[in-house]
Amino acid sequence: xxxxxxxxxxxxxxxxxxxxxxxxxxxxxxxxxxxxxxxxxxxxxxxxxxxxxxxxxxxxxxxxxxxxxxxxxxxxxxxxxxxxxxxxxxxxxxxxxxxxxxxxxxxxxxxxxxxxxxxxxxxxxxxxxxxxxxxxxxxxxxxxxxxxxxxxxxxxxxxxxxxxxxxxxxxxxxxxxxxxxxxxxxxxxxxxxxxxxxxxxxxxxxxxxxxxxxxxxxxxxxxxxxxxxxxxxxxxxxxxxxxxxxxxxxxxxxxxxxxxxxxxxxxxxxxxxxxxxxxxxxxxxxxxxxxxxxxxxxxxxxxxxxxxxxxxxxxx
Numbered sequence: 001x002x003x004x005x006x007x008x009x010x011x012x013x014x015x016x017x018x019x020x021x022x023x024x025x026x027x028x029x030x031x032x033x034x035x036x037x038x039x040x041x042x043x044x045x046x047x048x049x050x051x052x053x054x055x056x057x058x059x060x061x062x063x064x065x066x067x068x069x070x071x072x073x074x075x076x077x078x079x080x081x082x083x084x085x086x087x088x089x090x091x092x093x094x095x096x097x098x099x100x101x102x103x104x105x106x107x108x109x110x111x112x113x114x115x116x117x118x119x120x121x122x123x124x125x126x127x128x129x130x131x132x133x134x135x136x137x138x139x140x141x142x143x144x145x146x147x148x149x150x151x152x153x154x155x156x157x158x159x160x161x162x163x164x165x166x167x168x169x170x171x172x173x174x175x176x177x178x179x180x181x182x183x184x185x186x187x188x189x190x191x192x193x194x195x196x197x198x199x200x201x202x203x204x205x206x207x208x209x210x211x212x213x214x215x216x217x218x219x220x221x222x223x224x225x226x227x228x229x230x231x232x233x234x235x236x237x238x239x240x241x242x243x244x245x246x247x248x249x250x251x252x253x254x255x256x257x258x259x260x261x262x263x264x265x266x267x268x269x270x271x272x273x274x275x276x277x278x279x280x281x282x283x284x285x286x287x288x289x290x291x292x293x294x295x296x297x298x299x300x301x302x303x304x305x306x307x308x309x310x311x312x313x314x315x316x
Contacts (some may be wrong), residue, residue, distance in 0.1 A: 038121060039139070040208075042140035042241065043187055044206075044207070045181075045242050046207075046216055046245070048203055048244075049113050049203070050227070051203045054097050054099055055083070057200065058097050059195075059199060060097065060114055060198055061195075063194040064093070064095045064116075067185065068182075070093060070094070071092050083099035086098050087115075088115070089115060089116060089163055091177040094177070095195055097112050097114050098113055098254060099112050100112075100248075102248065103248050103249065111246070111247070113254055114203070115254065116163070116179040117163045118163070118237075119241035120263070120264075121239040121263065122136075122264070123136055124155075124158040124159055125159050126142060127265035128154040128157065129152075131150055133149040133155075133176070134155055139183070140241040141180055143184075144176055146173075149176060151174055151176075153166055160237060160256065160264060163178050164176050164178045192206040209243075212243060213231060213234055217231065220245070228246050228250065231245065232246065237260070238264075238266070
C-alpha cells in the first residue's frame, strides 16, 4: 500500500477510535441539559378548570403581577371584553385567564382556563439553551438566570406552549421573561405560588406532584360525569409540574393534545449524540485527502525532476 494512502486511513481510524472512546471534546448536546434527576417530592399545581369563574375575578393575574413587580393588569376584572380574544403571556404578565365556549352546549357555563409556564419535567426551553440560562430545579419550577442569557431566544422557539417572552422594548439589557412558579420568594421555601394563594375558589391546589396526581384521580373517580377521564400534564411532553382537570376535551380549552408523552428533548438526542463522531471523522477525512493529494503531487514532481536529470546526463 502506498505510504500516503496508509497514512490517510490511519489518521481516519485514529480519529474514529478517539471519538468512540470519548476522547474528542464533546459539543453541547441535549443530553447535557435534560434528564434532570426527578425528585419524587417535587412540587406541582393541580388546576381544576371546572371551578374557575374567570369574569369578575382574575385574582391570579393580579397576584402574579404584584408578586413579580410587574405593572398592574391593564383591564379590570369586571371588563368582559378581555375575553373577546385569546391571550398569551408576555414579558409583563406571566399568567392570563382565557375563556372558551363550552362544547357541551351554548347554554352551558363557559370554561375559563389559566395559562402560564407548565414547568415541564424535561423542559425543551432548557434543552435549547446552550448557556443553561434556563434550568429545572429539584423543587419543580423551571427558573431563569439573566446573567448568562445571550438573548438567542431559542427557548421561545422550543417551548410547545408558547410561554417564554422577550423584552424587545429593552435595548440595553433585554431578558427572557416567564412564570417561575414564584421560586425565589415562595416555592423554594415550600410556600404556595401567589396565584394559587389568591384564588377565592380554590381552583388550584399546590403540593407534591405525586400527591396531586392521586388527588386528581380521586376527583375523576368520585364524579366521572363532571371530568374528562384524563389528567393533562401527568404524561404530556414527559410530564409537567402544572396539571389540569377539565369537563371538556383539552384541545377545546387551549391545551394541545398532539404533543405526545415523550419529553421533547428526547427527539434530537440520538441525532445530537452522533455529532462528536461526525465532527471527528469529517476533519480527519478531509485532512487525510489533502495529505494524500499533496504527497502524490510531490512524488510526481520528484519523478519529473529525476527524469530531467537522467535526460541531461544522457545528452552529456
